[in-house]
Amino acid sequence: MDQGSRRPELDPAENKELKELMEPRSHLAAIVDSSDDPIISKDLSGRIMSWNPAAERMFGYKAEEIVGSSVLRLIPPELHSEEEEILARLAQGQQIEHFETTRVHKNGTRIPLSITISPVRDAAGRVIGASKIIRDVTKRQQNEESRFRLAAIVDSAEDAIVSKDLNGVIRTWNAGAQRTFGYAEEEIVGQSVLRLIPPELQYEEDDILAKIRRGERIEHYETTRVRKDGERIQVSVTISPIRDESGRIIGASKIARDISDRKRLERMLIEAEKLAVNGRMAAAIAHEINNPLESLMNLIYLARQNSTQSSKAYQYLVTAEEELERVSHIARQTLGYYRDTGKAAPLYLHDLLQNVLTVYQAKLIGNNITVDARFEDDQKITIRKGELMQVFSNVIANAIDAMSRGGRLTVCTALVTRPAGEGVQATVRDTGSGIPAEQLTRVFEPFFTTKGDVGTGVGLWVARQLVTKRGGEISLSSRRDTGDSGTTVNIFLPFEVPAKAAI
Amino acid sequence: MTSGPLTSLLYSDQEFFGSGKLRPQSDSEGTGRDPIRVLVVDDEMRIADTTAEVLQSAGFEARAAYTGDAALKLAAAFRPDCLLTDVVMNGMNGVDLALEFRKLMPTARVVLISGQVGVSDILEDAASQGIEFEVLAKPILPRVLIEHLRVKPRP
Numbered sequence: 192m193d194q195g196s197r198r199p200e201l202d203p204a205e206n207k208e209l210k211e212l213m214e215p216r217s218h219l220a221a222i223v224d225s226s227d228d229p230i231i232s233k234d235l236s237g238r239i240m241s242w243n244p245a246a247e248r249m250f251g252y253k254a255e256e257i258v259g260s261s262v263l264r265l266i267p268p269e270l271h272s273e274e275e276e277i278l279a280r281l282a283q284g285q286q287i288e289h290f291e292t293t294r295v296h297k298n299g300t301r302i303p304l305s306i307t308i309s310p311v312r313d314a315a316g317r318v319i320g321a322s323k324i325i326r327d328v329t330k331r332q333q334n335e336e337s338r339f340r341l342a343a344i345v346d347s348a349e350d351a352i353v354s355k356d357l358n359g360v361i362r363t364w365n366a367g368a369q370r371t372f373g374y375a376e377e378e379i380v381g382q383s384v385l386r387l388i389p390p391e392l393q394y395e396e397d398d399i400l401a402k403i404r405r406g407e408r409i410e411h412y413e414t415t416r417v418r419k420d421g422e423r424i425q426v427s428v429t430i431s432p433i434r435d436e437s438g439r440i441i442g443a444s445k446i447a448r449d450i451s452d453r454k455r456l457e458r459m460l461i462e463a464e465k466l467a468v469n470g471r472m473a474a475a476i477a478h479e480i481n482n483p484l485e486s487l488m489n490l491i492y493l494a495r496q497n498s499t500q501s502s503k504a505y506q507y508l509v510t511a512e513e514e515l516e517r518v519s520h521i522a523r524q525t526l527g528y529y530r531d532t533g534k535a536a537p538l539y540l541h542d543l544l545q546n547v548l549t550v551y552q553a554k555l556i557g558n559n560i561t562v563d564a565r566f567e568d569d570q571k572i573t574i575r576k577g578e579l580m581q582v583f584s585n586v587i588a589n590a591i592d593a594m595s596r597g598g599r600l601t602v603c604t605a606l607v608t609r610p611a612g613e614g615v616q617a618t619v620r621d622t623g624s625g626i627p628a629e630q631l632t633r634v635f636e637p638f639f640t641t642k643g644d645v646g647t648g649v650g651l652w653v654a655r656q657l658v659t660k661r662g663g664e665i666s667l668s669s670r671r672d673t674g675d676s677g678t679t680v681n682i683f684l685p686f687e688v689p690a691k692a693a694i
Numbered sequence: 695m696t697s698g699p700l701t702s703l704l705y706s707d708q709e710f711f712g713s714g715k716l717r718p719q720s721d722s723e724g725t726g727r728d729p730i731r732v733l734v735v736d737d738e739m740r741i742a743d744t745t746a747e748v749l750q751s752a753g754f755e756a757r758a759a760y761t762g763d764a765a766l767k768l769a770a771a772f773r774p775d776c777l778l779t780d781v782v783m784n785g786m787n788g789v790d791l792a793l794e795f796r797k798l799m800p801t802a803r804v805v806l807i808s809g810q811v812g813v814s815d816i817l818e819d820a821a822s823q824g825i826e827f828e829v830l831a832k833p834i835l836p837r838v839l840i841e842h843l844r845v846k847p848r849p
Contacts, residue, residue: 481832485832485834486740489747490744492748493744
């Protein structure tokens with residue numbers, strides 16, 4: 192018999208029977224000794240009768256130290272009452288399965304464990320003791336704890352964390368995924384991950400799955416995905432293979448971060464940088480052009496003063512002065528978006544519009560655009576001329592750009608009464624190709640342009656700021672029907688000057 | 695109201711830069727025995743010289759200087775009625791010159807002229823110290839400049 196397992200001192204009457212059973216018993220003893228789980232037996236008074244090597248490993252006591260002692264040595268003081276209950280139930284022949292409790296190691300450490308206790312009967316069927324099979328659940332508890340902790344982390348993560356199997360079927364879906372993609376867990380788990388991928392990018396999924404099958408990881412891959420509501424979002428995705436215990440790849444975990452805002456910011460920064468460069472260039476050019484222009488104007492003036500009024504030269508110089516006048520006006524308008532430091536003054540809006548049209552006269556004629564102006568604002572309005580010149584220059588320049596192959600520019604003004612009060616409404620209408628509906632909402636955004644590289648995307652943005660500052664409103668509508676297309680800009684300016692416009 | 699061909703320019707620079715309402719000067723002041731003395735300052739010699747000549751041809755007594763320091767020296771002897779100076783100049787800028795000039799000749803008129811966008815910041819700085827100047831935008835038509843200087847600013 193193996194020395195690891197001490198048989199309890201049994202009643203001499205039963206000894207004979209035991210010896211007869213020696214052979215099978217030694218088998219059993221071998222099994223008990225080699226068990227990874229501690230197996231202990233005790234009598235009905237709670238005295239430990241046998242103790243296997245696994246018990247020694249778990250509790251730190253050698254068999255000779257503990258056999259014969261009360262099992263209470265293993266039970267924490269506050270749980271001693273458990274033992275009475277266990278013994279009572281054993282006496283009634285009950286088995287206790289997977290009873291989770293705590294026991295104490297020889298060194299005082301508490302060990303969480305699961306015990307299955309069965310009555311041991313004698314040949315007559317009387318309960319004479321109990322066998323205890325013990326399982327250390329420390330590891331299991333730690334596993335469970337870390338699983339719960341992981342689940343909590345996954346659930347509270349801002350990022351979308353999704354797992355899928357190797358067929359691309361979604362298996363888990365966290366709260367972040369719901370926020371990012373709009374689907375609730377119950378409507379998306381079991382569905383193909385292709386539901387999140389725009390049709391033209393679905394080929395990506397094959398590549399991703401191929402990489403995952405090879406055990407490769409995909410890090411910070413920036414792409415586009417579709418929300419439940421159809422909105423496209425920019426995401427940065429990290430995808431890693433999931434392996435089972437044996438290391439076989441069974442799926443993939445996917446962490447996706449919505450980077451739409453970051454992308455938007457990046458675009459804005461690039462545009463702002465572009466604009467700053469343009470601004471610096473404009474300032475530099477303004478300086479370089481305005482100074483020679485100043486000299487030139489003086490020289491032509493002096494040349495005219497020094498020529499005979501009836502001479503041809505005099506007439507040429509008069510024309511040259513007129514042309515220079517136009518150049519300098521445009522240089523002031525386009526090379527410097529200056530802040531109008533002047534005071535607001537009452538004037539007829541149609542005079543101002545007439546000025547702007549004059550500035551663009553050559554362009555209008557060159558683009559074969561006819562002008563239809565109807566002015567009915569016979570009341571002066573108090574405005575900063577420079578600012579409103581800027582507004583209408585932008586609007587009319589846009590109209591001209593929209594009609595590069597000719598058309599009709601309608602400019603009209605009228606006195607109107609709006610909820611905001613009485614004021615002047617100016618309407619600028621072109622017969623260009625119009626602006627697509629999806630872009631119409633964005634035209635007042637900074638750096639948004641429908642004109643590609645030619646536009647800076649600031650014109651209407653600045654126009655709206657200036658109009659709003661004056662207490663007015665600017666709105667835009669557009670049609671793209673063939674033969675009846677064009678864009679209309681309405682600008683309303685109230686007579687009453689808002690207090691905060693600081694005029 | 696109108697349709698078709700468009701007519702000549704209607705703007706005037708004074709309104710752009712807010713020198714205020716204009717009031718015509720009496721004939722005797724503009725063409726009398728004492729011509730208005732203008733000191734023209736610009737670090738671009740060609741601009742300073744031609745501007746002075748334009749003003750001279752229109753009946754002003756004009757002198758040119760190319761730096762702020764030279765202008766202050768000249769001002770002591772010339773006693774101008776008006777300082778017409780560029781703003782962005784190497785060395786002493788136009789605003790600093792104007793401030794020094796005011797100390798020297800508190801009653802004389804000061805007109806700044808500038809071709810640059812950033813100038814409005816310098817002016818706002820000055821305005822915040824309670825100093826306001828007339829400002830004209832470069833390039834300015836000789837005709838407009840002459841009219842502007844012939845008319846006294848609103849007190």
